[in-house]
Amino acid sequence: xxxxxxxxxxSLWVGSVRTDPGVRLRLFCFPYGGGGASVFRGWQEALPxxxxxxxxxxxxxxxxxxxxxFTDVRALVACMAPEIVPFLDRSFAFFGHSMxxxxxxxxxxxxxxxxxxxxxxxxVSAYPAPRVRDSENAWYDLPExxxxxxxxxxxxxxxxxxxxxxxMQLMLPLLRADVEMVQTYVYSDAPLLxxxxxxxxxxxxxxxxxxxxxxxxxxxxxxxxxxxxxxxxFFVHSxxxxxxxxxxxxxxxxxxxxxxxxxxxxx
Numbered sequence: 001x002x003x004x005x006x007x008x009x010x011s012l013w014v015g016s017v018r019t020d021p022g023v024r025l026r027l028f029c030f031p032y033g034g035g036g037a038s039v040f041r042g043w044q045e046a047l048p049x050x051x052x053x054x055x056x057x058x059x060x061x062x063x064x065x066x067x068x069x070f071t072d073v074r075a076l077v078a079c080m081a082p083e084i085v086p087f088l089d090r091s092f093a094f095f096g097h098s099m100x101x102x103x104x105x106x107x108x109x110x111x112x113x114x115x116x117x118x119x120x121x122x123x124v125s126a127y128p129a130p131r132v133r134d135s136e137n138a139w140y141d142l143p144e145x146x147x148x149x150x151x152x153x154x155x156x157x158x159x160x161x162x163x164x165x166x167x168m169q170l171m172l173p174l175l176r177a178d179v180e181m182v183q184t185y186v187y188s189d190a191p192l193l194x195x196x197x198x199x200x201x202x203x204x205x206x207x208x209x210x211x212x213x214x215x216x217x218x219x220x221x222x223x224x225x226x227x228x229x230x231x232x233x234f235f236v237h238s239x240x241x242x243x244x245x246x247x248x249x250x251x252x253x254x255x256x257x258x259x260x261x262x263x264x265x266x267x
Contacts, residue, residue, distance in 0.1 A: 011083045011084075011086075012057060012059075012063075012064055012083075013056055013057060013058075013080055013083045013084060014028075014054055014056065014057075014083070014084065014087055015037060015055060015057065016054075017052060017054055018052040022049065022050055023050060023051075023052045024050040024051070024090075024091060024255040024258050025050065025051050025052070025090070025091045025092060025093055025120065025251065025254065025255050025258060026051075026052045026088075026090055026091070026092040026093075027047070027051050027052065027053050027054060027092070027093050027094075027095055027251065028054045028055075028056055028084065028092060028093070028094050028095070028104075029043070029053060029054065029055045029056060029094075029095045029096070029100070030056050030058075030094065030095070030096035030097070030099075030100030030101075030103045030104050031055075031097065031099070031100050032097045032098035032099050032100055032126070032236070033098060033099040033175065033178030033179060033181075034061075034171065034174060034175050034178055035061070035097075035100075036058070036061040036062035036063075037055035037056065037057040037062060038055075038062060039055070039097070039236065040053060040055040041055075043055075043244065046241075046244040046245075046248065047244065047247065047248050048248055048251055048252050048255060050255050051251050051255065054087070056084075058070075058076070060173070060177065061174055065170070065174075069173060069174050069177035069178070070181060071177045071180045071181050071184070072181060072184070073102055073103055073106050073181050073182075073185055074106055074110075076103065076181070077103065077106045077107045077110045078110065080107070081107065081110050081111060081114065081115075084107075085111075088111075088117060091120050091255075091258050092119050092120065093119045093120050093121040093122065093123065093251070093254065094107065094108065094119050094121075094122050094123065095123040095124075095125070096123070096124055096125065096127070097125040097126055097127075097236045098125070098126045098127050098233065099127070099178055099181065099182050100125075100127075101124035101125060101126070101127035102127060102130060102181075102182060102185060104122060104123075104124065105122065105124065105130055105219070106130075108122055108193055108195060109190055109193070112193070118193070118194065118195050119195055120195075120196075120254055120257075120258060121195065121196045121197075121198060121250070121251075121254050122195050122196070122197045122198070122220075123197075123198045123199075123200070123247065123250070124197065124198070124199050124200070124213075124216055125199070125200040125201075125236060125243070126200065126201065126202055126205060126208055126213075126233050126234075126235065126236070127208060127213070128208050128209075128212035128213060128215070129212060129213070129214075129215035129216045129218060129219060130185070130187050131187045131215070131218065131219070132212045132215055133187075134183070138180075138183040138184070139179070139183070140176055140179040140180040140183050140184075141176075141180070144172070147172075147175075147176065148168065151175060154207065154233070155232065155233060155234055192218075192219060192220055192221050193219055193220045193221070193222070194220065194221050194222050195220055195222055196220065196222045196223040196224070196225075196254075197216050197217070197219060197220045197222070197223075197224050197225075198224075198225045198226075198227065198250050199213050199216045199224070199225070199226050199227070200226075200227050200228075200229055200235075200246070200247075201213035201226065201227070201228050201229065202228075202229055202230075202231045202232055202233055202239075203228050203229065203230050203231070204230065204231060204232050205231075205232050205235075206232065206233065207233045208233065210228065213226065214226055227246045227250075229242050229243055229246070230242065
């Protein structure tokens, strides 16, 4: 449990941020489709103490369940960016799992264009590089029985939710909207990011081939690293300890570089 100073932002998107001087980096975390900020519960204790874990709560889930969901990632990013910018007063990085990886990538592009700022690092997990075209037909608008069958095959949504009619009726608009956001995304040409990208791929992920994750290297002029993790598409849960160990190591290297740069700038 952290006893350092925390600030409750006047924003529905960011739960809280640490304001103590020991924070070198804020890590904003974006969930997979159908997920909320609670996906990242407990991450703070597993990552370096100079990293402040800041889960992003998207509309339509958990505490924001009554809000309308977005079906277009660029519209989501344009709405979210002004809410997050006030908390980018320190070095920051993004982590996104599955759909969250796409959101964090487009947010990097938006922040560069609108605010001329960029994260220190982009961590993407269980998602193909955005320029990879999915050859599968879209299924976000399938009739309910077929849609739910596809969700079961994908995994990630607890069985007790999928098999509970009342819960499913509550979750269905969110799930459809998130799947639509991913399946209707069209990559647009733009200058490459100058941000280091670290990608995580599940060795047994039936949804995202390793070769598609590796193509994230095509999105940056900076460093690229690829880490493989045993597990399927939702290794963020099944192999949580392995993922966080690798992420912690990458973040420690990143904050060390920030510290060295700060020392040089002070001279």
